[in-house]
Amino acid sequence: EAAVTQSPRNKVTVTGGNVTLSCRQTNSHNYMYWYRQDTGHGLRLIHYSYGAGNLQIGDVPDGYKATRTTQEDFFLLLELASPSQTSLYFCASSDGAGGVSDYTFGSGTRLLVI
Amino acid sequence: GDSVTQTEGLVTLTEGLPVMLNCTYQSTYSPFLFWYVQHLNEAPKLLLKSFTDNKRPEHQGFHATLHKSSSSFHLQKSSAQLSDSALYYCALSGMATGGNNKLTFGQGTVLSVIP
Numbered sequence: 001e002a003a004v005t006q007s008p009r010n011k012v013t014v015t016g017g018n019v020t021l022s023c024r025q026t027n028s029h030n031y032m033y034w035y036r037q038d039t040g041h042g043l044r045l046i047h048y049s050y051g052a053g054n055l056q057i058g059d060v061p062d063g064y065k066a067t068r069t070t071q072e073d074f075f076l077l078l079e080l081a082s083p084s085q086t087s088l089y090f091c092a093s094s095d096g097a098g099g100v101s102d103y104t105f106g107s108g109t110r111l112l113v114i
Numbered sequence: 115g116d117s118v119t120q121t122e123g124l125v126t127l128t129e130g131l132p133v134m135l136n137c138t139y140q141s142t143y144s145p146f147l148f149w150y151v152q153h154l155n156e157a158p159k160l161l162l163k164s165f166t167d168n169k170r171p172e173h174q175g176f177h178a179t180l181h182k183s184s185s186s187f188h189l190q191k192s193s194a195q196l197s198d199s200a201l202y203y204c205a206l207s208g209m210a211t212g213g214n215n216k217l218t219f220g221q222g223t224v225l226s227v228i229p
Binding site: 004035040041042043044048059090102103105106107108 | 148150156157158159160163205216217218219220221222
């Protein structure tokens, strides 16, 4: 069954800490995305990629890096975590066909920076 | 750039009453519009999406019509059910993005249906 799997489900780190969020999709999709979800702001795009080795900057990229190592795997890196990065993070994938293809979302990673 | 504005905050309805969640957008080019629904502690899932003007997509009793003249894609349902309680997102994919399928989401509207 096609899916997007995120890990970990929950993460607590200290300010200044180093965090890596992982995402794997088995949809054979070209596009992968990282969003953060915050009340009052909705879903905001951090980074996205349209293939292994490709990286595109989203709308709220500051403080985040990302890397797409394979078609299946997309990682989000917080190298100096700050409390403002406390959020629910979603990964998604799509085949990107014609601008109307659907997103498949993972179950989310809840990050707390203390 | 692209932007999406939704009915703000929380909408509370009594079961059986009609649902209407507003969505308006700004886009330089002809966009595709989507509604996603997110139930508590779940991932967002596609509810429905637009095609061309005057075609009305429907799913699970919900429908929405893309009106380019008013830049709107309001979500409607004739009779709310308790199971409709969820967070609803309107989203836009602009043609100018060249097929990269980048979605811009609104801020979300929480629908709470009460008995």
